Amino acid sequence: MRLTIITNWAYGATVLLTLVSGTTMILALNAHEQERAAVEQRYRLDQATGTLNAEVFALTEHARQYLDTGDPSYRRLYQRDAAALRAVEDRIRHLGDVGAGADELDSLKQAIRWADALQDEQREAIAAHDRGEETKRAR
Numbered sequence: 246m247r248l249t250i251i252t253n254w255a256y257g258a259t260v261l262l263t264l265v266s267g268t269t270m271i272l273a274l275n276a277h278e279q280e281r282a283a284v285e286q287r288y289r290l291d292q293a294t295g296t297l298n299a300e301v302f303a304l305t306e307h308a309r310q311y312l313d314t315g316d317p318s319y320r321r322l323y324q325r326d327a328a329a330l331r332a333v334e335d336r337i338r339h340l341g342d343v344g345a346g347a348d349e350l351d352s353l354k355q356a357i358r359w360a361d362a363l364q365d366e367q368r369e370a371i372a373a374h375d376r377g378e379e380t381k382r383a384r
Contacts, residue, residue: 290349293337294356300330301360308367312374320371327364334360 304326311319334357 293333294353296333297337297356297360300326300333301363304330304364305367308371312370315374323367323371330360330364
């Protein structure tokens with residue numbers, strides 16, 4: 246074989262290998278971006294559930310303190326926390342827009358339903374307290 250034919254084959258192989266490695270790098274970069282998006286989504290979900298948990302706990306604590314003491318400052322704190330909880334619930338409802346899975350969204354929606362049911366009971370207890378109705382306490 247002539248040297249020019251060998252050189253042309255070598256250049257061809259080099260171009261082919263360069264194209265294959267470039268394609269592989271692009272695919273790896275795409276996989277990396279998808280992984281980064283999944284990690285960010287997981288972080289948002291963890292943050293949302295943690296915030297929901299903290300807000301529900303604060304809401305319950307202020308309702309309990311108001312019912313125990315009758316101090317109106319606890320009622321104001323309860324109302325502030327209730328507004329904050331609505332904001333958290335609204336943010337959680339929009340997590341589906343950024344790619345949360347159906348099972349994750351179902352779990353969060355169920356947690357929101359429980360939080361809403363608890364809040365309904367708390368509002369009823371506060372209203373009964375404000376009307377001067379004696380509530381039965383568990384002993």
